Amino acid sequence: MSDISWLTRRPIAHRGFHDLNVKRWENTLSAFDAAIDKGYAIECDVHLSSDGVPVVFHDHVLTRLVGQEGHVHDKTAADLAQMRVGGTDDHVPTLAEMLARVRGRVPLVIELKGIEGQDTGLVAAVAQALDGYEGEAAIMSFDHWLIRQFETDAPGIPAGLTAHGRTIRDLEAHFSMLAHPISFVSFGVMDLPNPFVTFVREKLAMPVITWTVRDQWAQDLTTAHADQMTFEGFDAA
Structure with a gap:
């Protein structure tokens, strides 16, 4: 297993360092810039556009974030680039655009x-986007069908289970899922502690990050039962 100590070195800004979508919205270049300014690692979400391009966007449907009907997978990357997130000047970025913006300045955790x-x-499209990227980056997913592809379609990229x-x-x-070569776990903080996380940390010496920490209680749970937090809604400096 490659060294992924960077994963737990700094708090991880959930969907970038946004302001709960007041002016600086989640998964936008503005939110990523703000995280970089603070020195936070960045967590982001990636879907596939209709033309096979990984785009940075959380929901399957478009309504909440860009106010349009339809699904991400029905739109091309160019279509999505024309959409404004939350009515701001920020558009829906491609993963390649986001990587070019970050330039290895902080670690990335890509869901x-x-x-x-x-x-x-x-999985293969994300791996291709990361090919040659010189920064620290990992991939993860809730979806077991995607995790089963990590070893073949994204070899050498640190991979985790959400x-x-x-x-x-x-x-x-x-x-x-431990039958697959994952190297970390991202676990819901509200479900700590539990035997799986304890086993992963104590028996496998595998790092565990939490999501999503929004208050001191959840920070304390992370400190007691995990190795780093994915946070939003406050400054973790």
Whole structure:
């Protein structure tokens, strides 16, 4: 396993260092610039456009963020670039555009979001975008069908499982993903502590980051049961 100590070195700004979508919206170049200014690592979300380009956007549907009907996967990257996020001057950026903006100045944690049967090629497209990128970057996903592709389609890129839940069924599903070569876990802070996270940290010596920390209580949970937080809504300096 490659050294990923950088993953837990600094707090991770959830979807960039936005202001809860008042003026500086999530997953925008402005939010990423603000995180860089603070020296925070950046978490972002990636979907595949209709023409196979990874774009930085959280939701499957467009309504909440750009006020239009439809799905991300139905629009080209050029279409999305014309859309303004939250009515601001920020557009929907491609992953390549975001990487060019960050330029390795802070670490990146990229969450892949896809619809099975719809977003074939997402992992390979993200890996291609990261090919030659000189900064510290990792990929992760909730979607087990995507994680199963990490080893073949994104070899050499640090990869993680995004997860939550504490029921037996939840935990069994999480443990099953340890059969794949993941190197970290991003776990919902509200579901800590639990046996899966304890096993990952203590038996596998694998780093665990949390999501999404919004108050001191959640910070304290992270300190007690994980290695770093993904946060929003406050300055973690």
